[in-house]
Amino acid sequence: MRRSSSSAMRPVASPVLSWCRAARGSSCAASNSLVRGLRAIQRGEFMRYRRGKWHWLVAIWLAGTATAAGQSEAVRLAQAWRHIAAFVRQQMTDSRTPGLALAITNREGLLHLATFGHADPAARRPVTPETLFQIGSISKSFTAVALLQLHEEGKLKLDEPLVRYWPWFSISSAHPPFTVHHLLTHTAGLPRDRDDIPSSWFTVWALRERVTGAAPDAHWAYSNVGYQVLGYLLETLDGADYATILRRRIFQPLGMHRSEPTITFAARTRMAVGHQTAYDDRPAHRSHPLVPAPWFEYGAGDGSIAATPAELAAYLRMLLNRGAVPGGRILSEESFALLTQRAARARGERWYGYGLEVWEKDGHTWFGHGGAMVGYRAMLLGNLHEGLGVVVMTNGPGAPDRIAEFALECVRAALQSRPLPELPERVPPARVENAADYAGTFTAPDGRQLRLVASGDRLYLLHGGQRIRLERRGRDRFYAHHPDFALFPIVFTRAPAENGSGPVTEVHHGAAWFFNERYTGPRTFAVPAEWNAYEGHYRTANPWLSNFRVLTRKGKLWLVFPSGEEEELVPLAPGLFRVGSEEHSAERLQLDAVVEGRALRANFSGVDFYRTFTP
Structure with missing residues (x-):
C-alpha cells in the first residue's frame, strides 16, 4: 500500500534533533543528553524524563527557537540573493555589461559572492571568484591607509607641505603651499589629470609646469594627480616601491593573496578583459558595438589595484570594523577617524575624507567610493552603523553604484525581516513624460x-x-x-x-x-576673430581622453568632451583659456601653432592634443 505523504503519518523531522545529531560528533558532551531528551518528548515520556533534566528541556527549546530563527533568516537571505541576481541581470542587459562580480560582507565575514557573465566574451571565459577586476579609484583609500600608518609611526606629518619631504618640489601658485592633508582631501587646487605620463615620478616634477586654481582648502576639486603624488610620497617615506608597500602593509594582513597592487603584464591573463564602445568621439549608444578596451600597465597611487571580489570584500570588512582585523589592527581608531572625516563637501550631502566619501542616510553613517579604469567600473559601499557592505566590479559599461545600493538595501531588508524592495521599473530611454x-x-x-x-x-x-x-x-x-x-x-x-x-x-x-518665440535675449553675438582658428577636433594618444572638440556658440568658446559634456573656455591671455566658468578651476587650455588660420596644437593642462582630420 502506498504510504500517505501526510506529516501526521510520520514523526516530524525536528530541526533541533538534526542539530543535536550534528553536534553529537563534536566535542559537545551534552549533545547525547539533548538527543535522549528530545526522543523522550517525541515518545510521550516527558514526565519520566523531566525529573532532574528540566534544564536540558529549556536548552532544547532555546536551541530550537534559535535554529528556527536561523533557518528563517537563511531563507530570507536566500530570497535576497535571488532578488539581487534578478536586478543584476536586468542592469547588465540594459547596460550591455559583459561580466560582473559582487560580494557582500558584514563585520564577521563574507555573506555572499556571485559572478555573472564573461570575463572574456570572445573566448567564452566566464567570470569566476578568482577573476581579477581593475578597481580604479577605490585604490585611493589604500594609498590613504598606508600613509596613515606612516603617520602613526611618526614618519609623516599631515599638515606639512611637500617641500618638507621633497625640497625640489615646485608648483606655480599665488596661494600658500598645500599640505598632505589637502592632497588627501582633493582641496589642494590641482588639475584633475595628467594621463600622458605613464605611472612615473615625472608626474611630481611636471607639476612645476602647472598652476593651482585656488587657495588650499577653499574648494573641493577631484584630482587624480594629487593621489599619484601621494603614491610617490609613500615610496619616499617607506623606502620601498608602491606595490611592495601595499602588499606588506595591507594585502598580506588581510589575506589578499590573489589580488594585485599594480596592473602589470604578469597578471593580465588573470584579469577580466575590459570593454568600451567602438566610438571614442561621441556619446555612447546601444547601437554601438562593444570592443576590448585599450590595455596598459599602471602603478600609480590613484588607481592601480586589481582585485578579486572576495578579497576586496575583506578590505571592506576591515573598514566596517573601523580598522580592526583578527589579531590586531590595520589602522588605529584615531587614524580611522581621519580616514572617514568630513573634511570637504564633495557633492550634494556627501563629504570627502581620505580616499573615501562619507555621508548620512536614515540616521546611519555610510561610506564608499567608485572606481573606473579604461574598460572597467567598480563600487565599494558600506554602512558603518549596521556593519554591512558590498563591492561590485564590471568589465565594461554598467552601473555598479546602482547595483551596490540595491544589493545592500535587499540585505538590510532581509536581516530586519522587512519586505524586499521591488525591482525598479525599467524606464525605456525613449520615454519622455514631459x-x-x-x-x-x-x-x-x-x-x-x-x-x-x-x-x-x-x-x-x-x-x-x-x-x-x-x-x-x-x-x-x-x-x-x-x-x-x-x-x-x-x-x-x-x-x-x-x-x-x-x-x-x-x-x-x-x-x-x-x-523659440519665448526667448527674449540677444540673437547675435560677436566673437574675437582669432577664435576662428581654434575651432576644430583635437586628438592625442591617451586612452583616458583621446579627443575633444573646440567650438563657438552664443559668443563663447567651448571645450566639448566625447560624452557631450562641455566646459566654457574663459580667456586669460592670447591663446590661453581657463577651462570652466568657476574661477577656482586649475584646468588650462593653450592653443597655439597657428598655421594658415588654424591652430594645430591644444595643450590641455599639460597634455598635448593635435588638430585631426575628422570633424
Missing part, C-alpha cells in the same frame, strides 16, 4: 529651423522627412540616433524660474543654436 515641454519650432540666427513634436510620452525630431525618436540622457538632454546628430547631444535650456522649471526657450546641438 515631452510637450520641448515641442515646437526653434530657429537659428541664420534662419535654419529645428522642429520637435510630442506624441504622448515620446518626443520626435523632424529632420529630412524623418521622425527621429529622441532618447533622454538627463533632465533636458537627449540623444538622436541619426548620423547627422551623432557627435553631440541635443540640449535644451529653460527660462529662469525659482523652481528651475521655467519654459524651454533654447536648444543647441554642438555649435548650432536655436531659440
Whole structure:
C-alpha cells in the first residue's frame, strides 16, 4: 500500500534533533543528553524524563527557537540573493555589461559572492571568484591607509607641505603651499589629470609646469594627480616601491593573496578583459558595438589595484570594523577617524575624507567610493552603523553604484525581516513624460529651423522627412540616433524660474543654436576673430581622453568632451583659456601653432592634443 505523504503519518523531522545529531560528533558532551531528551518528548515520556533534566528541556527549546530563527533568516537571505541576481541581470542587459562580480560582507565575514557573465566574451571565459577586476579609484583609500600608518609611526606629518619631504618640489601658485592633508582631501587646487605620463615620478616634477586654481582648502576639486603624488610620497617615506608597500602593509594582513597592487603584464591573463564602445568621439549608444578596451600597465597611487571580489570584500570588512582585523589592527581608531572625516563637501550631502566619501542616510553613517579604469567600473559601499557592505566590479559599461545600493538595501531588508524592495521599473530611454515641454519650432540666427513634436510620452525630431525618436540622457538632454546628430547631444535650456522649471526657450546641438518665440535675449553675438582658428577636433594618444572638440556658440568658446559634456573656455591671455566658468578651476587650455588660420596644437593642462582630420 502506498504510504500517505501526510506529516501526521510520520514523526516530524525536528530541526533541533538534526542539530543535536550534528553536534553529537563534536566535542559537545551534552549533545547525547539533548538527543535522549528530545526522543523522550517525541515518545510521550516527558514526565519520566523531566525529573532532574528540566534544564536540558529549556536548552532544547532555546536551541530550537534559535535554529528556527536561523533557518528563517537563511531563507530570507536566500530570497535576497535571488532578488539581487534578478536586478543584476536586468542592469547588465540594459547596460550591455559583459561580466560582473559582487560580494557582500558584514563585520564577521563574507555573506555572499556571485559572478555573472564573461570575463572574456570572445573566448567564452566566464567570470569566476578568482577573476581579477581593475578597481580604479577605490585604490585611493589604500594609498590613504598606508600613509596613515606612516603617520602613526611618526614618519609623516599631515599638515606639512611637500617641500618638507621633497625640497625640489615646485608648483606655480599665488596661494600658500598645500599640505598632505589637502592632497588627501582633493582641496589642494590641482588639475584633475595628467594621463600622458605613464605611472612615473615625472608626474611630481611636471607639476612645476602647472598652476593651482585656488587657495588650499577653499574648494573641493577631484584630482587624480594629487593621489599619484601621494603614491610617490609613500615610496619616499617607506623606502620601498608602491606595490611592495601595499602588499606588506595591507594585502598580506588581510589575506589578499590573489589580488594585485599594480596592473602589470604578469597578471593580465588573470584579469577580466575590459570593454568600451567602438566610438571614442561621441556619446555612447546601444547601437554601438562593444570592443576590448585599450590595455596598459599602471602603478600609480590613484588607481592601480586589481582585485578579486572576495578579497576586496575583506578590505571592506576591515573598514566596517573601523580598522580592526583578527589579531590586531590595520589602522588605529584615531587614524580611522581621519580616514572617514568630513573634511570637504564633495557633492550634494556627501563629504570627502581620505580616499573615501562619507555621508548620512536614515540616521546611519555610510561610506564608499567608485572606481573606473579604461574598460572597467567598480563600487565599494558600506554602512558603518549596521556593519554591512558590498563591492561590485564590471568589465565594461554598467552601473555598479546602482547595483551596490540595491544589493545592500535587499540585505538590510532581509536581516530586519522587512519586505524586499521591488525591482525598479525599467524606464525605456525613449520615454519622455514631459515631452510637450520641448515641442515646437526653434530657429537659428541664420534662419535654419529645428522642429520637435510630442506624441504622448515620446518626443520626435523632424529632420529630412524623418521622425527621429529622441532618447533622454538627463533632465533636458537627449540623444538622436541619426548620423547627422551623432557627435553631440541635443540640449535644451529653460527660462529662469525659482523652481528651475521655467519654459524651454533654447536648444543647441554642438555649435548650432536655436531659440523659440519665448526667448527674449540677444540673437547675435560677436566673437574675437582669432577664435576662428581654434575651432576644430583635437586628438592625442591617451586612452583616458583621446579627443575633444573646440567650438563657438552664443559668443563663447567651448571645450566639448566625447560624452557631450562641455566646459566654457574663459580667456586669460592670447591663446590661453581657463577651462570652466568657476574661477577656482586649475584646468588650462593653450592653443597655439597657428598655421594658415588654424591652430594645430591644444595643450590641455599639460597634455598635448593635435588638430585631426575628422570633424
